[in-house]
Amino acid sequence: MSKKKQLVIWLIWLVVFPTSIFYVYTTFEPTYTGEWADLISFALIMCAVSYFPIQVGTISIFVANGISFAAFLYFGLFAEIILTQLAILTLIYKLRISKDETFRIASNSLMMLITSIGSAAVYYWLGGEHGVLELNTTTESIALVGYIVTGLILNQILLVILNIFFYEQKHMKIGKSLLADIFLTLIVFPLGLVLYLLYIDLKIAAIYFVGIPFILLSIAISLYYNGRRVNHYLRRTSDIGQELSKKLNVKNVLDSFVDEVCKLLPASFIYIYDVSNASQTLTLIRFVKDQQTVKHPEEVMAINSGFIGKVHGQKKAIMFNTRAQLDQFTQNSLPDDVQSVLGVPIIRNEQVVGVLVIGDRSRRAYQDYHLMLMKILANFLSVAIENARHYEQERRKSLHDQLTNLYNYRYLTDHIEQYALDLQAKEIDENLSIIIIDLDSFKSVNDTYGHEAGNEVLVDLARRLEDFISDRGIVARYGGEEFTILVKGMKHEEIYGLAEEIRYLISSKPFVLMKHIEDGQPVAIPITASLGVATYPDHCDSPNELIRQADRAMYVGAKRSGKNKVASIV
Known part of the structure; x- marks a missing residue:
């Protein structure tokens, strides 16, 4: 709630509350000679009950109005207002509101004041009186029902007004709070009536005789709702755990x-x-x-x-x-x-x-x-x-080559297959090219310098290809000393030129071996590669045929023609 609206509530309270209290006091001129101990006992019981509010959603409900009902019937409106206001202050203290929520003191005080005066007005209009009543006439019964129903209706109306005009809730739902109010009314007002009747005969003893069960009832209902709320949260927590596991x-x-x-x-x-x-x-x-x-x-x-x-x-x-x-x-x-x-x-x-x-x-x-x-x-x-994390690691292992950390053959074929399905679904044609790279005479490297040295060459080549291709395509290890590069959206002539640049990238700079089987210093050796290129839809009817066509171009057009060449399907 904005500071301006909070200030408005306090200003309304400062005008309405003192004026109403003064009016009620001067109009009804209450006298409590010899009954102060009884009134203090009523106040103690009401504050004790209010200390255990019942929480329904965001609404705090307390059963002190049953006790205030008994006080109203015997002592009148002024006593009921004062006792109710004390109960409200106790409730607010229990809720431990922050400084930013102090306006709730004024808003709740006003709500209870208006409810008290409105209910009493209907009670008097219907012929209700105070003191020792027989409660066996139609007039008295109608007045009692009018008092209870008016209080119930006013409380809900004031809640709606507060939420719509001050909290700006356009769709105020009153179902839960109304049902809770009706349920509590059916319980606490009969108990309040019993308290009133016993008070006539037993005086102060009746307050504690009925008031203590009121306190226990409030605690029991409060614990019940707290238990339901905790159970709801536990079920929700369990659901969250299941969702997280997925x-x-x-x-x-x-x-x-x-x-x-x-x-x-x-x-x-x-x-x-x-x-x-x-x-x-x-x-x-x-x-x-x-x-x-x-x-x-x-x-x-x-x-x-x-x-x-x-x-x-x-x-x-x-x-x-x-x-x-x-x-x-x-x-x-x-x-x-x-x-x-x-x-x-x-x-x-x-x-x-x-x-x-x-x-x-x-x-x-x-x-x-x-x-x-x-x-x-x-x-x-x-x-x-x-x-x-375990799943990501296992998935990475299944889709990446352990030595070079490049994508593996499985990833490449799955990616091409999915891409082919996407093109078919969209009914469009888009260039997709494969470059296959096969290192020339790589077996001699392993035989001469050892397999660890051969692995060094493969890792170094993987880094060179990744740095060179960057985000222009996907580099994968096809198997052994063979690598593949998948490129989208380029013409075949451009792909062929790219393959030539890759051939030069490999042959122009020697590979340095640190883990060779020969004793002595690091060894730099020249490496060349044969490359095959194929493009969809130029050289095949489906992207799934690209690898086969590029492989064929590499063996037929490059390996058999002297190696260290780039070849393409004509």
Whole structure:
């Protein structure tokens, strides 16, 4: 809510509340001679009940209105207003609102004041009275029902007004809060009526005789709703864990994780740090601000620094709900407006491999169950990241040549096949070319200098080809001493010229052998290659035939014609 709207609420309260209190007091002129102890007892019971509110979604509901109902019937409107206002202050204290939310004192006070006066007005209009009542006439029964129903309706109307005009919620859903209000009304108002009837006979003893069960009822219902809420979160957490396990790369795991955390609990900021035990540092790998993943600053910190270092060092989760707790760390890396924070270690094989930090701008944003949920999710995240990394490693191994780290034959053929399907689906023709490179007399290199020296040549050639081709194509190891280059969108004449440049790149600079079997200094040897070139659709009807055509060109046109040549299918 904007500061301007908060100020409006306080101004309305400053005008309406004192004026209404003065009007009610002077109009009804209440006298409580000899009954102050009873009123204090009513206040104590109402405050105790209000200390255990029932949370339904974002709405806090408390059952103190049953007790205030009994006080209203006996003592009148002024006493009921004062008792209700004390209960509201107790509730707000229990919720521990931040400085930015102090307007809720005024808004809730106004809501309860209007509800009290409106309900009482209907009660009086229908002929209701105060004091010792028989409650056995139609008039009294109608007045009681009018009081209860009016309070129920006014409460919902005021909630809608507050949410639409001040919180700007265009589609206010009142279903849950209305059902909860009706349910509680059916419970607490009969109990309030019982309290009133017993108070007539037993006086102050009745307040505690009925009031203590009220407190226990409020606690029980509060625990019930808290249990339901925690169970809901646990089920949601389990679902998140299952979703994370389906992600096959680390980026998707992190993206999914932060998205779900933002839905699960208040999170103005989310930080995920990766731990490097070798360098004893923490590196920020994911940063979320106001539910948006943003490019994070290059942040590397010592493994024992600040709040994050404390989480890492203790290997246990930490929760702070005030800025003062966080400010004890000189290096906490969190924005100045963060008031509440959760820090959770990400542990694998009993080692801390990461740190998850969640911060919110509200004070007391987190409860113990939030910390429990994040510990569970941190475990899911650790397993999901490990699985994703393992999958990526295995996939890389299956698609890359171990010696040169180039793509392998399997990747190349799968890529060409997929490309052919895409062209067919789009019903378009696009040039696709293959260059096959076969090193000349490579067996003699292995025989003369050893296989390790031969591997050096292959690795050196792989780097030369990658640097030369760059992003113009895909370099792959075809097998043995053969390499392939896949190029899209170039004319055959251009590809042929590119192949000539590659032939010269290989033959013009000797290859230096460091691991040869001969004793002495490094040896530089000349290497040449024969190359075959084919282009789709110039030389074949399908991209799948490219490798065969280029291979044929290389053997027939280059190898058999003296080697160190480029050949093409005519």
